[in-house]
Amino acid sequence: MLSMDIIAEIRRRHFISHESISAIARDLKLSRPTVRKHLKTTASPAYQRARQPQPKLGRFQSILEQWLETERHLPKTQRRTAQRLFEGLQAEGYAGAYDSIQRFVKQWKSSAAAPGSKQAFVPLVFAPGEVCQFDWSHEQVEINGVFQTIKVAHFRLTYSRQCFVVAYPRETQEMVFDAHDRAFAFFGGVPLRMVYDNLKAVVDTILVGKERQFNRRFMVLANHYLFEPVACTPASGWEKGQVENQVGNIREWLFTPLARFASFAALNAWLSQRCRELGARQHPVYEGSIASHWESERTALRPMSAAFDGYVEAMLRVSSTCLVCVDRNRYSVPAIHAGKAVSVRIRATHIEIVANSIQVAQHARCFGRDQLICDPWHYLPILEKKPGALRHGAPFVQWELPPAVQQVRDRILKQPKGDRAFVELLQMARTAGLDVLQVACELALEHGVVTAAVVLNEMRRLIAPAQPAVLNLPDQLQLKHAPQANCARYDDLRGAQHVLH
Structure with missing residues (x-):
């Protein structure tokens, strides 16, 4: 036509x-x-066939209508798509094309919808600094050459429309805490209210109406920043429509095509910069840019006093191999705490281990599985009694020592009782520092004599306090007559002559 x-x-x-x-x-x-x-044509052309025939649907039409009628009462996330309905009919013996099923489902849903059933909404107006909306999204990126799905935390100031996004490997409570710290620091203050979905990190129990039982640890965050948390009605995304719309826009603007970065730190630095650049866009309601209205909204935000110390704490027992297990990864603890209970504070970027209110270890957080993260210094007291573990102990095999120290280690281990000798070097390096051991090893290699005694001697010389060039003494201690070399004075002190036999 x-x-x-x-x-x-x-x-x-x-x-x-x-x-x-x-x-x-x-x-x-x-x-x-x-x-x-x-x-001869003067009117608009009209198609002769207003409806596409479905010759092969036949007896399967009643089955399809029954499925659609049953599933219309289910939540939208539980309804089958036209593709899944097509696969179900194929299992029943349907041999037609997918297009017929797709057209029929579309027509059935249009006819089943009641007239005027499309929801209507009231335009909303927010005061400066009043409301900020929060949501999560899943995005595809390449981090350090590995393609992966990441979680992105979205914040949106509803008055100025200024956005902030930050990426994490997971969607856990400590990530929520860290995201709020970053967002409030970026915005330059804290809004009166924060609007959320009913995510588990925020809401423990959904009660009648708008009543919620919020997570206790999350309420510590809210109390620290003094904002009011508000949870949306389940399956009512329009209650925080601005951030819902932002999720799609950010995916198109920042994650299409595929974003590639060396680390999460580099990705988040770039995302923060891009959020500032997006502030140059025209405000959808008021005259001027988003950035100009954000600047005026800052004065209505509550200033931040201090960042929230956001972590999730767990009491764990240290194994006999001086390890604690967190998220299927094992982290080392000083050997003195083996078999004891310690407090493990899980943060977004690192793990802290606390014993008797004192931090005894800290590790960068690993987000893989079944990884071993060890600090070799934690196992040094064990080497005093078991020096043979130096050769095959996992913390020491994977220890990346400076090249000079590695060369000295290889040569000393070949000598008799070399294990114990090198352990003595490590014990001194624990107090003097690994840099001192490195310089001592370089001096020993330069002299061509590589033994533990030589390296120890060099380390003692390096850490020995320097002698002052001039001694400043009070006048009472100053010498008035310089002593002379006279051995006869010793005879005078004895008061008698030497007796020769």
């Missing part, structure tokens, strides 16, 4: 320009009967 534009052109060229039917057909690549037919 030709469009009305083509039909109008045919009639103009024939009746106004007096072109022949053959010339028009040849130029527009149409047949002459088609041109003759449309020379």
